[in-house]
Structure formats: structure tokens, C-alpha cells
Amino acid sequence: MSFTIQNALIPVESGYETADVQVVDNCISAIAPNLEPAGRVIDGKNKLLLPGFVNAHTHSSEMWQRGIIPPLPLELWIAELYDFTPLEPEQVYLSALGTAVETWLSGGTSVVDHLVLIPGQELETIAAAVRAYQEIGIRAFIGPLIQDESLTAGMPAGDSGIEHAAYIRSTKATLELMETAIKQFHNPEKGVNMLLAPTGIQLCSDALFEGCIELSDRYNLCRHAHLLETPAQKQLAHEKYGCSAVEHLQEIGYLSPRTSLAHCVWLDDSDIAIMAETGATVVHNPLSNLRLGSGIAPILKYRQAGVNVSFGCDGAASNDSQDLLEAIKIGSILHNITDLDYRQWITPRQSVEMASLGGAKGLNAADEMGSLTVGKKADFVLYDLTSLSLLPRTDPIGLLILGRPTNAVDSVWVNGKQIVAEGKVTTIDVDALRRKLFDRSEWTGKRQSQTVSEIEAHYRKVMNLQGYS
Amino acid sequence: MSFTIQNALIPVESGYETADVQVVDNCISAIAPNLEPAGRVIDGKNKLLLPGFVNAHTHSSEMWQRGIIPPLPLELWIAELYDFTPLEPEQVYLSALGTAVETWLSGGTSVVDHLVLIPGQELETIAAAVRAYQEIGIRAFIGPLIQDESLTAGMPAGDSGIEHAAYIRSTKATLELMETAIKQFHNPEKGVNMLLAPTGIQLCSDALFEGCIELSDRYNLCRHAHLLETPAQKQLAHEKYGCSAVEHLQEIGYLSPRTSLAHCVWLDDSDIAIMAETGATVVHNPLSNLRLGSGIAPILKYRQAGVNVSFGCDGAASNDSQDLLEAIKIGSILHNITDLDYRQWITPRQSVEMASLGGAKGLNAADEMGSLTVGKKADFVLYDLTSLSLLPRTDPIGLLILGRPTNAVDSVWVNGKQIVAEGKVTTIDVDALRRKLFDRSEWTGKRQSQTVSEIEAHYRKVMNLQGYS
Structure with missing residues (x-):
């Protein structure tokens, strides 16, 4: 052709x-x-x-909840998200299509889907996303989102002595599931690439990270994770490891030129030096970081230190869109308020390079994509x-x-x-997709998350918000 | 009808x-x-x-320069802007049409145009904007942008002993021009409202502010201005008045429930109390404040103090769009990073109210518009x-x-x-507008601003940036 x-x-x-x-x-x-x-x-x-941009971090099935979760910080927002998460593979298929369409119509040609798995239908979830991405024809990097600790373990404990329920699946079973998924779905020639993608230090044991490192080395796959998105996670890392999350990930060998890490808001200067040294990529998700009140990632510092940076929309429930041009714009101009010296500010041409070549580098694919070459x-x-x-x-x-x-x-x-x-998208019928999304949903004002009401008091206490309550 | x-x-x-x-x-x-x-x-x-939103602060003719000015702080950005400002009333007419179309297609029904005047063709400039807004049918609030000091007076002097050229027009002549414009163009029944709109303390004498107060009282018109957009302006106010800009504006009587002030980034708590006491409105221009590195306006504090807040796109050369929904989104979620307590964060319904009723209040028009009533x-x-x-x-x-x-x-x-x-817009031929905008412009990579190269060294010195140069 x-x-x-x-x-x-x-x-x-x-x-x-x-x-x-x-x-x-x-x-x-x-x-x-x-x-x-x-x-x-x-x-x-x-x-x-x-060159096509890379939507370098998203969670496609969050599209079912965009616009509905009230202004909340990550730790409470995610509790509401999981209370109402889609439970049918067909929904995953439809939201993957929607994510691809919006990514395309805002300049993207590749998507990194940190895919939330339906409990008990994990392989079916991945199969549904793979089917969508192959039908529509976007270049897909799918990292099934895995963890081996329960949601409440993701908040600092403080002096609460809080006990966490065991996670629904063992570390070993999760790693076996990943190997099965890799064998079944990894198919770069057909545009589907699997990633190892533990959710992050807040909900994963060292054993899970180490198992992912082993699989990524054995199958030559990239690694992905969330990293230090919120102040609570920074606090948690120190509770858990007695050092920073970045120091710990370096120690266990997770950081590499094939590792991309979403958010990276709360790294200090020594963490940034480690990121540069290991060649890991920062995926900047500015809209989600604002929406959830997470903070401003120190992107100008990353660039000055030589750390590769790309852009992501993050899931549509924390953004609440999949418009890559919007993420690039805000993720570029946002940093002008962090450094008085305008000579450090990101120019539009630099933004384009971050979104294209930066995205490709973070997926170990800069030889194949990311520039008009x-x-x-x-x-x-x-x-x-x-x-x-x-x-x-x-x-x-x-x-x-x-x-x-x-x-x-x-x-x-x-x-x-x-x-x-x-x-116009030529590979699928977008009007039919709209009808299906419409028919499977309904307008609503408010809803109540049971889990938020259970954990909010603890969150406010450990984050020193009690004075406001 | x-x-x-x-x-x-x-x-x-x-x-x-x-x-x-x-x-x-x-x-x-x-x-x-x-x-x-x-x-x-x-x-x-x-x-x-x-209800329709109010694009509560823009400069329509900046549309001719959107996308072209590099990342620069306000004081240098504006020097480049004026070096290449449109000089034909027909251009003003076309960019006013473009501003109206983009405002409508993002939910706005009213626009506040802080209109840059072509030197020597001031009334023709206003006439061109009035013609555009009446033809297309948007509700327009036009505040001709006036000043009586030259551009370099807008930067802190530091110890430079810098001398400023006299401004091209006397204060008296400017006030006479405003009165002529009011008599000629103010026509609320036909959807055109004139505002008194000195650019701000950085380039206006007390005599100009006082003349505007007198005209606004005599003709029952609203007042508008920029206020404390940048750290440089805060420094300048103290050089000029020995007190804050807000204290000074209160003292001379400029603040009132009919006064709206764009930006308001660098107000401290006592300034905020004055804003609340006088009933003045803050017009929040989040995208411009990021793009120019001006900072984050303390919007949550304004809301807590009872200060009315509305949204503006600001001119398209500092945004670089006229999409009101984008300004509302970013102007809402941006503040989640300024207060850890999510109970203070702006909800989507509050955003809608700020953009509609908040906009109407700032124009002394809450009895007539701003809600479905x-x-x-x-x-x-x-x-x-x-x-x-x-x-x-x-x-x-x-x-x-x-x-x-x-x-x-x-x-x-x-x-x-x-x-x-x-x-689709029904009142004008948007394709014809596109062709005219296309034909009167050309693609370009770089251009050089003479004024920026003349004043940059002084700016870097007074802003303590010399160490970076």
C-alpha cells in the first residue's frame, strides 16, 4: 500500500x-x-x-464515569470510581472505541491504556479492549492495571492502626494472569503491545514489582506505573519504605529506559536525579493533576535534568475528556507560573516533540515512531x-x-x-457508537459512594483536614 | 416574536x-x-x-496575533503585541466577528471587549466593533482601552532612573474621546453597552481614573480595568503609590458594584477584604494567567470572602483562543491545587453560576440576565x-x-x-469570514519585536532575572 x-x-x-x-x-x-x-x-x-502524538496514560473504561465524580482528591475519588466501575466487557469495548476516537480527533495515533480489569473477567476485559483497538486501528499499548493490596492500603495509616482486607487475588495468581495475557495478546505487528503495569507503590508489594520486572525482561516489554501522584502517596512511601518511592523503585530495579511513570508530581530534586540516571520517562497528566488537586508536576525541572517527558489524558473520570491537544496545551503553559524565567518555558515546538517523540521514547519505540523521518x-x-x-x-x-x-x-x-x-473516522460507525453509549447510560444528578462515606473521616484525619470538617 | x-x-x-x-x-x-x-x-x-455565559474580559483584535507570540511574561509580551497590532478598522471588524462566533460556540451570549484602539482612528475602531457585534447579534459591552502613560511606564523602574516618553494623547483629550464614544455608541436597547475601561494602574494617571469615574456616574455606565495581573505590577504599585493598587483604587473611588477587574492575581488578604467591601467583581482569566506566567488568582479566597467572580478568555494572543468553556474548566479545576480541603473546591454547578450570573452581576445586569428566570x-x-x-x-x-x-x-x-x-451561526456567513481571515494573513515561523529587544534587559534586571541571562 x-x-x-x-x-x-x-x-x-x-x-x-x-x-x-x-x-x-x-x-x-x-x-x-x-x-x-x-x-x-x-x-x-x-x-x-x-507526527502522531501518544496519549501516554489513560484508563479507557473511566469514560463511563466522566462528568459525574464530584471534586475530590485521588484517594476519595478512586473509592467512588471503584464503587461504580463498569462490570461488562462490552462496556470496556465501547469505551476503548470512544477513547480511540477522541485521541485521534485531537492528534493522537497511539494510546497507553492502563486498563482496569473486571474482577473475575480479567482476560475478557483485556480481550474486549484488544478487539476495540484492532477494529478501530489505533496503535495500542495495553497495561492491565494490577495490584496486590486492598484500596485502603493506599492511604497513609498515620497512628490509626488501620487493618486492610486481603486483596482478592494472590500476587502469584496475578503474575500468572499477566503471563497468560502476554502470550495471548501481545502482537506488535498487529498494533497491540502489552505492558507490565502494576498500579504503583501505594497498592503493590515488592514481590509484584519484581515479578513484573522479570516478565518485562523475559518478554522484552515496557513497564508502566503511577508514581507519587499525591501528597498522601509521598507520605505513604515514607511510612512503607523509610525512603522515597523513587529510591525504593530504583533499589528494586523497576526504573529503566523502558519504564514510563504517570504523574510524578511529588518528586524532590534527588528523586529527579534518579529519574535522569535510570532513563525513565515521566508521563505528564496535567488536567487530572488539577482536577484531583494533586499538584503541579515539576516538568521544567525534569526537562532541565534531561528526563524524558510525554503527555497523557489520564482516565476520562479525572479529566474529564480524552482530548490530547487540551492536555498538551495545559501541560505546557501550566509551568510558566513555576519559574519566573521565561527562557525556561516550554515552546509550542517543544510541546509537539514531547507529545510525539517523547511519547515514543517512553515506549521504547523512538526508532519506529514519534517523528516525520x-x-x-x-x-x-x-x-x-x-x-x-x-x-x-x-x-x-x-x-x-x-x-x-x-x-x-x-x-x-x-x-x-x-x-x-x-x-471522519473511517474504520467504525461513530454514530452507532454514540447510540450504544447513549442507550447504556442515563442522566443523573447525584449518587452516593458507600466507600467514600466509610473512609472519608480517616482521610481527613491523616491529611490534617479535621480542622475544616 | x-x-x-x-x-x-x-x-x-x-x-x-x-x-x-x-x-x-x-x-x-x-x-x-x-x-x-x-x-x-x-x-x-x-x-x-x-443561561448564556459572559466572556467577561477579552480584547477582540488580539485574534490577529494568536499563536504567534512566544512564551513571554506580560510586560514583554505586550511590547511584541503592540509592535504588530492591527491598524485597519476592517481587521477590527473581522476579529470582533470571530470573537463572537467562538464565544457563542462555547456557551457565551455576552462579550466584554476591552478594545484596543488604533491610534488616530479611535472612533473608527469602536465603530467597526459595534458594527460587527450588531450584525452578528451578540450582546456587547465595549470598553475602549485607554491609558495616558507610555508602555515603559508599566514596568517597575527599580533604581534605573528610566525616563518615559510622553503618551500620544493627553488625559483630557482621551476623556473627551470617551464622552464622544458614549454619546455615539451606547445603545443598550440595540445590545451595545459602553464601559469606562482605563487599562490599569500600570499605565493610567489618577486624573484618568477620576475622569472615568465621573463619566461612569454621569452616564450610569459600568467600569472595567486590569488589576494586579503580574508580580511586576504589584511592585510598580508600591513604587507609584506607597500602598497596594487596591488600596489606591479604593481611595480614589474607582471600586464599586459596577466595577469589574480583570485578573486580580496578586491581591493579598487585606486587598481581598476591600474587594468584598466595595462589591467589585473579579474577572478570572486563567488561561492567560498561565500562558503569561502571571500566576494563579486566589479565586477560592475571593469566593470565601464573598467577592463576585466571573470568567473571561482574555485576548486571543494570550490564551490563544476564545473558548469560554475551556476558560471555565481550567478556571475551576486550577484552584484545587491551592487548597488541600476539597470541600472548598468549585463544583460544576458553581462554575455555571459564576460564568452566567457572576458575569451579569459584574456588568450590573443581574436583573436582566444570567439565569433562567x-x-x-x-x-x-x-x-x-x-x-x-x-x-x-x-x-x-x-x-x-x-x-x-x-x-x-x-x-x-x-x-x-x-x-x-x-x-451553525445564522446571522453571518462564517465561511466568508474564514476566507477573509485567511486572505488577510500569512503563515510565519518567527518574527522579531524591536521593542522587546529594547526593553528586555531592563525587565530582567528589575525582576531579578539577570542571574539567568
Whole structure:
């Protein structure tokens, strides 16, 4: 399958150039003005071509709860989330489709799905997401979300002497499940990559982390986890290990150039040095960090230390969208208030590189994707620069990253296959998806989470909020 | 002109109700289920009806420079802005249309345009904006941006002994110009309201503020200004007055229930108490405050002190959009990181009230607009709840405010006149507008601002950035 995009605007060091881009056998074969067309010809006039972005951290099935969870910090928010989590694999299938559509229509071509598993239907959950991603054609990195401790263990205990229920599945059984899933679903040629993805130090034993390290080494897979999202987690790490979470993860060998870590809000300077030394990637989820009151990740410090940074939407119940351009914009300008010296601020071109090449690096895939480079996979996006939201004409990348692009994605290709054309998804029936999402849900004002009411008093106590209650 | 919207979802205290809304003679005449239809019938099924929001602070002609100004703090950013400001009234007309369209398609029905005047063509500038707003049919509050000091006076002097050029127009001539503009353009019945809007303490003398107070009292008009947007302005106020800017504005009598003040980032607790006491309104422009590195306005403190707060997009060169829903979302969740106690965080319903009734209060128009209330003007918006971005169905207001609504505005009415139907603007030809914006602009990578290169060294020195240079 070959095609040639003619006369697209592409960014070059000195500004922009008009060029043709040729694709042969799923890869970029040439980029230059006035190429002899090969295969189908696509008009790129008045359009900007950029490498596809990576939605480097999300939880697709949270889409069922977007808009409904009230303003709460992570530790209470997650209790409500799990009280109402989807329990049918068909729901997982539909929300994976929805996540892919929104990711595409905001410039993404790859998604990292830290997938919440339905208890007792773990493999069915993964199968449902795999089916969705293969049908729709997004490049998927699926990390089944695993843990081996119960929810209340994720909060600092303080002096409460609180006892936690045993987790529903043993560490050993969980690792066996992961190996089964890897054998069954890992299929990079077909666009499905499995990740090892323990949820994080707050709910995982060392044995679980170590088992994941072993599997990732044996099967050559990337590692993922949440890391120090909240002040409570920082406190918990010190209770649990007597050192920082980053020091502990380094000690047990979890950090590596194949490891990406979501959030990274509460790292101090010595933790940042460890991140740089080990080559681990930070996945920045700015909207979720604001929504849950987690804080501002020290992204400018990461960049100064040479730590790779990419962007994620995080799950749609803590965002509450899957618009990657929104996450990139806010995740770029947010840091201008953390350093008075504007020479450190992230430029729109740097944002694009973080979202594309940064995302690829965090998945150990920078040889294959993340830039418009001859030899790399044809994962790219053509933006319509005549959209009202990108007018008047100024700097196209500035408009795209700092603006609020609306209906700006004209076409998307993943692995050389066109999956959005003239702003419409071509691989699935989006109207049918809308109808199914509509039919399986209902409008509601309030709902009550039983677990939140059980654990809120403890949370307020350990976080020194009792004075406010 | 009468019409009835049937079976729309409307928010009530306990959640949502399905009701009909009847409009007679530009005002809401009834809200109840199963009304006898009057006039044209509109199907509100699967749609949410909300009062129109107020884009409570913008500078419409900045649209010509969106996406192009690099990451810079206000004091340097504004130097670049003025180096390339539009100089033709026709440009002002086109960007006012663009501002109105983007405001509507993100839930707004009113706009406060702190309008940058073309030197020597001041009345022509205002006339161009008035023409645009009347043609397109948005409710407009136009505050011509005035000052009587030159740009460099807006930075702290430190010990530099810097001399400033005289401003191009005398204080007296500026006040005469304002009176002429009021007589010529103030026409509330036709949807055009004039405001007195000195740019702020950084570039205005007391004589200018006092002249504006006199005109606002004599013609019963609202007052507007920027206030303490940056740390540099805070420092400047102390250099200039030996007290805080808020104390000084109170002393000269500028603060009142008819005064709205954009930004309000650097107020301390005693300033906040003055704001509450005088009944002035804070217009929160979160995106601009991040983009320019200005800081986070203490919005939760304002709310706790009883200060009215509304939302603005600010000009499109410091945002770089006019999407009000984006400003509302970020301006709501941003503050979750400023107070650990989540019980203080802004809920989506509170955001809606700030954006609608809060906006109306700041314009002394809460009797006429800002809520779905019988007797108020029919300024409201119908959202399509079957948009993919608002599915699955959960809490409609939560989806709208916390999500990233795309193509969600179905219909908009201003003063009882429908100006958006099925997501399309009905009063102007938006494709023709796009072509004109396209034809009058060009894509560009970099440009050099002469003024920035002249003043940057001084800025870095007074802001103690020299160590970084």
C-alpha cells in the first residue's frame, strides 16, 4: 500500500516548508518537495503534517464515569470510581472505541491504556479492549492495571492502626494472569503491545514489582506505573519504605529506559536525579493533576535534568475528556507560573516533540515512531489550517498547541493506514457508537459512594483536614 | 416574536427536570412542564438548556496575533503585541466577528471587549466593533482601552532612573474621546453597552481614573480595568503609590458594584477584604494567567470572602483562543491545587453560576440576565447531549464543565433572537469570514519585536532575572 501527500506544510528548523511525503509499505519512504507520486495522491494544501502524538496514560473504561465524580482528591475519588466501575466487557469495548476516537480527533495515533480489569473477567476485559483497538486501528499499548493490596492500603495509616482486607487475588495468581495475557495478546505487528503495569507503590508489594520486572525482561516489554501522584502517596512511601518511592523503585530495579511513570508530581530534586540516571520517562497528566488537586508536576525541572517527558489524558473520570491537544496545551503553559524565567518555558515546538517523540521514547519505540523521518512508521496527522479555530494564519504550531483547535484534524494514518479522512473516522460507525453509549447510560444528578462515606473521616484525619470538617 | 422550547433538560436544585421554556417579546415568560406552546416550537429533547455565559474580559483584535507570540511574561509580551497590532478598522471588524462566533460556540451570549484602539482612528475602531457585534447579534459591552502613560511606564523602574516618553494623547483629550464614544455608541436597547475601561494602574494617571469615574456616574455606565495581573505590577504599585493598587483604587473611588477587574492575581488578604467591601467583581482569566506566567488568582479566597467572580478568555494572543468553556474548566479545576480541603473546591454547578450570573452581576445586569428566570432576557444556550464528547450520559453539567465539549452547542438565543441553530451561526456567513481571515494573513515561523529587544534587559534586571541571562 503506497500513497503520497502532496504540498503539505511541515515544520523544519527554520520555520515551515511545503513538501510531499511518500509512504510505502506502512513506512515513510521519502519527504521532499515535488516527489514523483507513488500510489494514491492526497492533497496536503493548506494542511499541516505532524507526527502522531501518544496519549501516554489513560484508563479507557473511566469514560463511563466522566462528568459525574464530584471534586475530590485521588484517594476519595478512586473509592467512588471503584464503587461504580463498569462490570461488562462490552462496556470496556465501547469505551476503548470512544477513547480511540477522541485521541485521534485531537492528534493522537497511539494510546497507553492502563486498563482496569473486571474482577473475575480479567482476560475478557483485556480481550474486549484488544478487539476495540484492532477494529478501530489505533496503535495500542495495553497495561492491565494490577495490584496486590486492598484500596485502603493506599492511604497513609498515620497512628490509626488501620487493618486492610486481603486483596482478592494472590500476587502469584496475578503474575500468572499477566503471563497468560502476554502470550495471548501481545502482537506488535498487529498494533497491540502489552505492558507490565502494576498500579504503583501505594497498592503493590515488592514481590509484584519484581515479578513484573522479570516478565518485562523475559518478554522484552515496557513497564508502566503511577508514581507519587499525591501528597498522601509521598507520605505513604515514607511510612512503607523509610525512603522515597523513587529510591525504593530504583533499589528494586523497576526504573529503566523502558519504564514510563504517570504523574510524578511529588518528586524532590534527588528523586529527579534518579529519574535522569535510570532513563525513565515521566508521563505528564496535567488536567487530572488539577482536577484531583494533586499538584503541579515539576516538568521544567525534569526537562532541565534531561528526563524524558510525554503527555497523557489520564482516565476520562479525572479529566474529564480524552482530548490530547487540551492536555498538551495545559501541560505546557501550566509551568510558566513555576519559574519566573521565561527562557525556561516550554515552546509550542517543544510541546509537539514531547507529545510525539517523547511519547515514543517512553515506549521504547523512538526508532519506529514519534517523528516525520524516512524509515519510521507512517503514524501521522494532517491538520486543516483553514479551520476557523486556526485562523487568522500565524504560526501553525503555535495555533495548534496554544489555541483551542476545533474540528482541526483532517486525516490520520496509523501504520500507513488512513483511519480518519475529512475529519471522519473511517474504520467504525461513530454514530452507532454514540447510540450504544447513549442507550447504556442515563442522566443523573447525584449518587452516593458507600466507600467514600466509610473512609472519608480517616482521610481527613491523616491529611490534617479535621480542622475544616 | 414568541417561541417555546419543549422538553429541554434544565437544572433544578435536586438535579434535572424536563420542562418547556416560553419566550415572549425577548424575555422568558414561563418555565414549566407541558406549557401550551406559544409561537414557534423548538424540540429540546436530549438537550440541556443553560443561561448564556459572559466572556467577561477579552480584547477582540488580539485574534490577529494568536499563536504567534512566544512564551513571554506580560510586560514583554505586550511590547511584541503592540509592535504588530492591527491598524485597519476592517481587521477590527473581522476579529470582533470571530470573537463572537467562538464565544457563542462555547456557551457565551455576552462579550466584554476591552478594545484596543488604533491610534488616530479611535472612533473608527469602536465603530467597526459595534458594527460587527450588531450584525452578528451578540450582546456587547465595549470598553475602549485607554491609558495616558507610555508602555515603559508599566514596568517597575527599580533604581534605573528610566525616563518615559510622553503618551500620544493627553488625559483630557482621551476623556473627551470617551464622552464622544458614549454619546455615539451606547445603545443598550440595540445590545451595545459602553464601559469606562482605563487599562490599569500600570499605565493610567489618577486624573484618568477620576475622569472615568465621573463619566461612569454621569452616564450610569459600568467600569472595567486590569488589576494586579503580574508580580511586576504589584511592585510598580508600591513604587507609584506607597500602598497596594487596591488600596489606591479604593481611595480614589474607582471600586464599586459596577466595577469589574480583570485578573486580580496578586491581591493579598487585606486587598481581598476591600474587594468584598466595595462589591467589585473579579474577572478570572486563567488561561492567560498561565500562558503569561502571571500566576494563579486566589479565586477560592475571593469566593470565601464573598467577592463576585466571573470568567473571561482574555485576548486571543494570550490564551490563544476564545473558548469560554475551556476558560471555565481550567478556571475551576486550577484552584484545587491551592487548597488541600476539597470541600472548598468549585463544583460544576458553581462554575455555571459564576460564568452566567457572576458575569451579569459584574456588568450590573443581574436583573436582566444570567439565569433562567421568568422576566429575564432570553439569553440562553441549548447543548446537544448526544454529542460524543458528552457521552456516556452521566451528569450533564459535569460533562459540560469538566469535559471537553466538541460541537456541543446546538442553539443560541440572544435577546430572544436565535443566532445559532443546529450548531451553525445564522446571522453571518462564517465561511466568508474564514476566507477573509485567511486572505488577510500569512503563515510565519518567527518574527522579531524591536521593542522587546529594547526593553528586555531592563525587565530582567528589575525582576531579578539577570542571574539567568
